[in-house]
Amino acid sequence: MSSQRRYLLVSPCRDEAEFMRRTLDSVAAQTISPATWIVVDDGSSDDTPKILEEYARKLPFLRVVRRTDRGKRSVGPGVIEAFYQGLDTVNLDEFDYVCKLDMDLDLPRRYFELLILRMEREPRLGTCSGKPWFIDPGTGALVPETCGDEISLGASKFYRVSCFREIGGFVRQVMWDGIDCHRARMLGWIAEAVNDEDLRFLHLRPMGSSQAGIWAGRVRTGLGQYFMGTSPLYFLASAVYRLPKRPVLYGSAAMLWGYFSSAIKRLPRYEDPQFRRFLRKYQWECLLMGKSAATQKVTAERARVWHAAHGNAAGGGLRGGSRAAG
Secondary structure: OOOOOOEEEEEEEOOOOOOHHHHHHHHHOOOOOOOEEEEEEEOOOOOHHHHHHHHHHHOOOEEEEEEOOOOOOOOOHHHHHHHHHHHOOOOHHHOOEEEEEOOOEEOOOOHHHHHHHHHHHOOOEEEEEEOEEEEOOOOOOEEEOOOOOOOOOOOEEEEEHHHHHHOOOOOOOOOHHHHHHHHHHHOOOEEEEEOOHHHOEEEOOOOOOOOOOHHHHHHHHHHHHHHHOOOHHHHHHHHHHOOOOOOOOHHHHHHHHHHHHHHHOOOOOOOOHHHHHHHHHHHHHHHHHOHHHHHHHHHHHOHHHHHHHHOOOOOOOOOOOOOOOO
């Protein structure tokens, strides 16, 4: 493998026996294999440990880290804590790219090869992913999940190591998977999810759901948007836009409940005023000119920030910098 194509996968998981073989097989079939894949078993009580033992004997790059059972699934902070427990077992200097990968995905064979090629062509591209699709439970048809082009998907966050370090890694809180991309854009990096047929992956558990059901998952989304610093007007517009999406009405109502109940309780918000000002200015421009145009505008404007920090740096993994903080 080229020294500039070494990528690390870190996969927190808990009780994923139903789906994980599909993920394990699809990673094993990649045209460019990971240099290392760390799967962090976060206290599973199903057949997850047995399945991981089976695949660890077959895949030389697969390593398993086991955590003590905390007694329940913990999304947001718990997932990122497990991610860092895996990341702390390696030296990030040995890799050019790092990916937080869920264990309920079925990836196309060239998935990581194509993401790396995109980054080799565009040195400002700090994080990217393909687009998730899922099987509609009502019709059985393969349909796209609702997601924008401006944020790499939390289920498959592929990062240039230098960008991951500059943003300070992932915040150990709900909406970590939005904060990271907005912070990357603030620093002049490009973040994207690509709707390319060769990068479409199957999400075996639909995004926005949870072990406790769709309602709990969407309420969590609202809470996370409040924590991140999203403005009420922008979030209301987002909920209205999602009204006809599955589950119709129900999903948007849950999101609004999560956001405004958090506001009423005056729950803590992300403690970075500069970031929140940047986010709200970007969101206001999204409302005025559309998300695509607003993203292009801010990406062009922040190019000077990136070039001031990186000069003529280009290609590869752009190694260097201090280790990411949690």
